[in-house]
Amino acid sequence: MATIQVSVITPDGAVYEGDAELVVVKTVEGELGIKAKHIPLVSPLAVGPARFIKEGKEEQVAVSSGFVEVRPDHVSILAETAERPEQIxxxxxxxxxxxxxxxxxxxxxxxxxxxxxxxxxxxxxxxxxxxxx
The missing domain is CATH 1.20.5.440 (ATP synthase delta/epsilon subunit, C-terminal domain)
Structure with missing residues (x-):
């Protein structure tokens, strides 16, 4: 399955870099699932987990507000704060x-x-x- 590049960035720097077959984020309008070649969009994020799924495995990052920018080949999550599980x-x-x-x-x-x-x-x-x- 095709993958999409993912970056989670806070004012303190990058928290996550990788690729995923599916990215799921919580926006102020509800959950948004993103795959490769998704139409471009920008949406404000709500507090919630950002989930990255690849080859049946899931990684998560706790995100506290910000924005998600989607391009056909890249997802940028620009968050106020973000933490990987091992950082919590x-x-x-x-x-x-x-x-x-x-x-x-x-x-x-x-x-x-x-x-x-x-x-x-x-x-x-x-x-x-x-x-x-």
């Missing part, structure tokens, strides 16, 4: 999840910020499960 401190992510849940239980809280923090923590925990996969 699972205990720190669990504590962040607990703090966000506690804030959401409070009456005087910026709900949007707390919900975003909760989603980032859940994404990091889920992607961390792919360590060594």
């Amino acid at each position: 401190d699972t205990e720190r992510a669990r504590k962040a999840k607990e703090r966000a849940e506690q804030r959401l239980a409070s009456e005087h809280v910026d709900r949007k910020r707390a919900e975003a923090a909760l989603q980032r923590a859940i994404t990091r925990i889920d992607v961390a499960k792919h360590k060594g996969a």
